[in-house]
Amino acid sequence: MSTPTMPHPDTSRLSSVLYALPAMAAAVPTIPAYVLLPSYYGDDLGLGLGITGAVLLLVRIIDMMTDPLAGWLSDRSGQRKIWVGIGAVVAGIGLWFLFTPPPSPSAGYLFLWASILFLGWTLFQVPYLAWGADLSGDYKKRTSITAMREGAGLLGIVLAGGIPVVMTHSSRAGEIETLAIVTIILGAIFIALMIWRVPDRVAQHRTSDGGNPDSLQVTVRLGIRSLRQNGLFVRLLSAWMINGLAAGLPAVCFPLFVRYYLKLDQETENLLILLYFAAAIFAIPLWVVLAARMGKHRIWCAAMVLAIVAFMFVPMLDAGDAIGFAVICIFTGAALGADLALPPAIQADVDDWDRFRFGKRRTALLFALWNMTNKLAMALAAGIALPILGAFGLTEGRSDNSLALIVLVLIYAVIPIVLKAGAIGMMWGFPLDASHQVAIRRRLLRRNV
Numbered sequence: 001m002s003t004p005t006m007p008h009p010d011t012s013r014l015s016s017v018l019y020a021l022p023a024m025a026a027a028v029p030t031i032p033a034y035v036l037l038p039s040y041y042g043d044d045l046g047l048g049l050g051i052t053g054a055v056l057l058l059v060r061i062i063d064m065m066t067d068p069l070a071g072w073l074s075d076r077s078g079q080r081k082i083w084v085g086i087g088a089v090v091a092g093i094g095l096w097f098l099f100t101p102p103p104s105p106s107a108g109y110l111f112l113w114a115s116i117l118f119l120g121w122t123l124f125q126v127p128y129l130a131w132g133a134d135l136s137g138d139y140k141k142r143t144s145i146t147a148m149r150e151g152a153g154l155l156g157i158v159l160a161g162g163i164p165v166v167m168t169h170s171s172r173a174g175e176i177e178t179l180a181i182v183t184i185i186l187g188a189i190f191i192a193l194m195i196w197r198v199p200d201r202v203a204q205h206r207t208s209d210g211g212n213p214d215s216l217q218v219t220v221r222l223g224i225r226s227l228r229q230n231g232l233f234v235r236l237l238s239a240w241m242i243n244g245l246a247a248g249l250p251a252v253c254f255p256l257f258v259r260y261y262l263k264l265d266q267e268t269e270n271l272l273i274l275l276y277f278a279a280a281i282f283a284i285p286l287w288v289v290l291a292a293r294m295g296k297h298r299i300w301c302a303a304m305v306l307a308i309v310a311f312m313f314v315p316m317l318d319a320g321d322a323i324g325f326a327v328i329c330i331f332t333g334a335a336l337g338a339d340l341a342l343p344p345a346i347q348a349d350v351d352d353w354d355r356f357r358f359g360k361r362r363t364a365l366l367f368a369l370w371n372m373t374n375k376l377a378m379a380l381a382a383g384i385a386l387p388i389l390g391a392f393g394l395t396e397g398r399s400d401n402s403l404a405l406i407v408l409v410l411i412y413a414v415i416p417i418v419l420k421a422g423a424i425g426m427m428w429g430f431p432l433d434a435s436h437q438v439a440i441r442r443r444l445l446r447r448n449v
Contacts, residue, residue: 016145018190019132019198020152022084025186026124027156029095032176033117034248037098038382039255041110043395044172045101053386055110060379063118064372067126071368074127080134080364081195083127088191091120092184099180100173118375126371130364131200133348138441140292143345147288150340154281156186161274165267172266230357232350232432233366239426240343241373243304246419247339248381250311250332253389253412260394261405263319272322272329279333280340287338296342296349297430303338304420306331314413344370346430349437356440385411 032040042052074083094117101109132145163182164175250257258269291299310331317324347370351363388411389395392404 015135015198016148018194019135019145020148021190022088022128022187022194023149023153024156024159025183025190026121027153028160028183028186029099029179030153030157030160032099032160032179034251034378036172036176036255038252038386039259040172040176041101041105042386042390043256045103045105047105047107047110049386049390049395051107052110053382053384053390055107056114056386057379057383059111059114059118060375060382062115063122064375064379066119066122067368067372067375068365069368070122070126071130071365074130074364080127080131080200084124084131084191085195087120087123087125087127088187089120091117091124092187094118094120095180095183099176122371126364126368129344129367129371131198132344133351133363133367134200135198142348143288143291143296143341146345146348147284147341150337150344151281151284153340154277154284154337157277158274158281161270161277164270165274230350230354232353232430235426235430236343236346236350237369237373239423240347240370241377242419242426243339243343243423244374244377245380246307246416246423247336248378249385249416250412251378252381252385253408256389256394257408257412258325260401261319261408262317262321262325264322268322272326275326276329276333276336279330280337283334283337284341287341291342291345295433296346297427297433300338300342300346301424301428303335303342304424307335308417308420310335311413311417315409346432349432352437352440353432356443 038052038056039049041047042049070083070087074080077083094113094115098110098113098117101113132149133142135145136142159182160179163178167175167178254273255269258264258272264272287299287303290302310328313324313328317328347367351366354360354366355363389404389408392407393401394404394408
């Protein structure tokens with residue numbers, strides 16, 4: 001039996017593509033920002049793992065505080081486009097200076113430009129995610145739009161992974177600078193096209209209904225109150241946070257694991273990163289099809305089970321075992337495809353429930369809290385993993401660092417297994433499925449909320 005289609009202004013295929021393309025540009029610096037930069041500043045540039053982890057944790061905590069403001073500004077102004085544009089410009093400036101550091105950067109340099117990058121990223125990301133949820137109210141269409149956006153993002157990541165592979169004789173600094181240039185060029189083109197051609201449903205809604213948004217203080221107070229009452233959102237957000245930490249720990253430790261545990265060279269490391277994200281791209285269509293048939297939350301859980309099984313084989317690897325680790329990268333990368341495509345689509349459905357339950361359109365605010373949770377997970381990953389590994393002397397070149405390598409395996413694979421198991425327990429029985437979402441959309445349309 002097919003899912004009924006809501007009489008909601010639908011989004012053309014061209015608009016969906018143009019909406020998704022900026023995710024490709026924004027994803028190009030993902031590998032250096034989340035995977036390479038912590039070890040690049042902490043190890044290659046000599047800042048130290050402990051200091052680098054502490055600075056990145058502080059930056060992320062401060063950055064989290066801007067998410068509710070970005071969400072409120074987007075909802076209150078009734079415009080997604082203007083904040084997406086402003087955020088892109090600010091992020092581009094921070095990106096350039098963070099990715100082209102001096103030979104011996106200080107902690108202050110890392111703090112300043114990382115803060116500017118993440119501020120701009122917040123101003124871009126929060127209204128951008130909310131914009132995607134606004135484009136369609138259909139359960140399956142939302143999954144398609146989200147999958148298209150995340151698929152474009154993964155293409156950007158694969159492009160970023162391919163650049164270092166092609167630049168085989170370049171230094172790490174040259175690779176990262178090239179990625180910054182590619183990001184800025186693609187971002188300027190794709191974001192301009194999106195702002196020009198993709199409809200802003202919220203702006204149209206405000207024009208037609210003359211909405212009177214609450215102040216920031218009232219919005220935050222109502223948001224905190226509704227969090228206590230919206231169990232679906234809290235449940236999904238908690239699972240997203242736990243799974244985000246489970247994904248963040250391996251991401252932060254990936255270069256260190258390849259370099260110090262597997263003892264592989266930089267070229268092999270680049271190939272493994274490319275393989276990991278390529279597997280995610282190829283897996284996304286499968287996850288989307290399965291989610292349409294069996295439900296988003298159940299398929300997300302199945303993907304997390306797949307990642308758990310793959311991580312179980314990590315302690316069995318030995319130095320030089322590139323093939324074995326490549327197989328693990330394929331399966332964990334495939335699971336990443338579900339992590340990227342399905343939870344934001346579930347969140348868009350939960351936003352419908354929030355609007356039905358509380359009578360307010362707070363899409364950007366909820367996605368701001370969503371973004372905050374993701375940032376907190378990544379901050380904790382860097383703030384936990386790097387100082388611990390630094391304290392055990394992983395990068396100090398000791399002749400006997402077996403204890404440090406054991407700790408590295410625990411952080412890279414064992415802890416994520418436990419965390420993902422907890423996220424599965426939260427999401428397996430999630431009650432908001434296609435039939436419930438369709439009923440909620442019908443009632444919202446009758447209310448014209």
